[in-house]
Amino acid sequence: MPEKADLLLVGFMFGAAEARLDTMFRVHRIEDFAQAHDLPAETAGKFRVVSVGMVGTGHTSRVAVNGAFLDCFPRLELLAALGVGVDYIDVEAAAARGVTVTNTPGANTEETADTAMGLLLSTVRQLPQADRFIRSGKWPSAMFPLTGTLRDKRLGILGLGNIGRAVARRAAPFGLEILYHNRNRRTDVAYTYVDTALELARAVDILMVIVPGAEDTRNLVDAEILRALGPEGVLLNCSRGTVVDEKALIAALRNKVIATAGLDAFLHEPHVPSELIAMEHVVLSPHIGSGTHHTREVMSMAVLDNLVAWNAGQALPSPV
Numbered sequence: 339m340p341e342k343a344d345l346l347l348v349g350f351m352f353g354a355a356e357a358r359l360d361t362m363f364r365v366h367r368i369e370d371f372a373q374a375h376d377l378p379a380e381t382a383g384k385f386r387v388v389s390v391g392m393v394g395t396g397h398t399s400r401v402a403v404n405g406a407f408l409d410c411f412p413r414l415e416l417l418a419a420l421g422v423g424v425d426y427i428d429v430e431a432a433a434a435r436g437v438t439v440t441n442t443p444g445a446n447t448e449e450t451a452d453t454a455m456g457l458l459l460s461t462v463r464q465l466p467q468a469d470r471f472i473r474s475g476k477w478p479s480a481m482f483p484l485t486g487t488l489r490d491k492r493l494g495i496l497g498l499g500n501i502g503r504a505v506a507r508r509a510a511p512f513g514l515e516i517l518y519h520n521r522n523r524r525t526d527v528a529y530t531y532v533d534t535a536l537e538l539a540r541a542v543d544i545l546m547v548i549v550p551g552a553e554d555t556r557n558l559v560d561a562e563i564l565r566a567l568g569p570e571g572v573l574l575n576c577s578r579g580t581v582v583d584e585k586a587l588i589a590a591l592r593n594k595v596i597a598t599a600g601l602d603a604f605l606h607e608p609h610v611p612s613e614l615i616a617m618e619h620v621v622l623s624p625h626i627g628s629g630t631h632h633t634r635e636v637m638s639m640a641v642l643d644n645l646v647a648w649n650a651g652q653a654l655p656s657p658v
Contacts, residue, residue, distance in 0.1 A: 343649065344384040346411075348374070349393035351420070353635030355642045359389070362649060370394055371402040374410050382410045387648060389641060390419040390427075392634075403427040408435050416654075418644045420637055421628070422446060424658055425551035425578060439658040442640035444500060446628035451504035453602065453627045454546060454576040458493075458509075461572055461600030461621045462486045462544070486572070486597070488512050494542030496535055496559070497549035497577065498524055505546065505576075517542055535559070539566035544574065551578030561586040564596055571596045576627055579605040588613045591620060602627055 345363035348371060350356060359365050366381070368374060370393055374382070388411060390403070408414065408431055417432060417439045424441050432439050460466055464485045471482050493514040495502045506516050506529060517530040519538040524531070532538040535558060539545055545567055549555045559573070559582040567573060573596055575582050584605045590596050592613070600621040604610050607625055614620055628634065643655050 343386060345645070346374070346385045346388045347391060348388065349391035349420075351389075351391045351638040351641065352631070353638055355635065355638035356391075358642060359645070362645065363387075371407060374407055377410060383412055385411050386413050387416045387418065387645065388414060389645060390417065391638070391641070392420060401426055401428050403432070405431040405435075408432060408437060416440065416644070416648045418641050418648070420641050423551055423578060425580070429658055438654065440641075440644040440654055440656050441658055442637045443656055445637040445640045446633050447500045447504050449630055449633040450501050450576065450627035451508055453623075453629075454501070454505050454548065454574065455508045457574055457576060457600040457602055457621065457623060458544065458546065458572075459488075461574060461598055462488060464619065464621075466621055467618065486570075488514060491515070491544060492517060492542040494518065494532070494538040494545045495529075496538060496545060496547045498527065498529070499548065499550075501576070502546075502548045503527065505548065514544075536563055536566055539563045539571070540568075542567075543570065544572045546574040547577050547581055549577050549581055551580045556580050557583040557586075559583060559587075561590065564590040567596050569594055569597060573599040575599070575601050575603050577603055579603040579607060584611065591617055 342364045345359065345365050347359065347365055347367050349369065403417065403426060405428060414437050417437055419427065419439065419441050422441055422443050424439060427439055429439050462485065468482055471477060491514055493509050493516050495506060495516065495518040498518040498520045502518065509516060517532050517538060519532045519535050532541055547559055549558065561583065564586060587599065588611060591599060598619045602623040603625055610622060614622060628637065647654050
């Protein structure tokens, strides 16, 4: 029987996946990326494969897996990451060192789309606020204020990838007219394509952002796009905090440039600006798009699929 390879697991996996790792590898565990730099050179030199699970509170806006991190592991061949977004990984630095990066595309599509629709309804109909209204004892003496509606509204989806299309499939039965902007016009959907993000914001009532976090999408939703969305407009961010200019958004909400926002991602997670927390009409969610037991286990098994393939010398299911 061949000797097990050494694997470094950063963070943790979900369900049965982590236990299965122990049957395939000699697993060494650290809690966060910083601890990699403290590993003795002799230990770090053993690893040909590193897997990244759930680390700390979840998402990070910094590039934690950078050249310095990768240089800790001179024999590294594979970095198998949990999740679709790899904005915390310097993929170019990995490629320059001969390291293949894998992720788990598709594993969180349906769950994140469900969450996006929940955020849409919660924001437009102010459902968290209605819950707080009852809990604070206000209902016996007052009627909850009337809210916005989805009737006769246009939904703009900024980023019509797997999750964007899953959202569109859910939104259509609500009677929403769906428009989208993407890097490229899709030939497999009948929704209305709009040439730029700015034109999309001008054309819709609700703008849902579902683009990957990357340098070319940083502050994609800026002050100009928020002005284009207009005083009755609703912004929903279900992607990464870096995609929305957070200072511009706070100013737009404060000055009623847009009506409200529903946010599942923030620039410096898990720290949320106090200005947003103070805005009663804004709906805030702690980046829980894929946060169910079921989907996190599916994502963990997708990581395992890449590790099994690597261990067997087979083609990797999902290289980035």
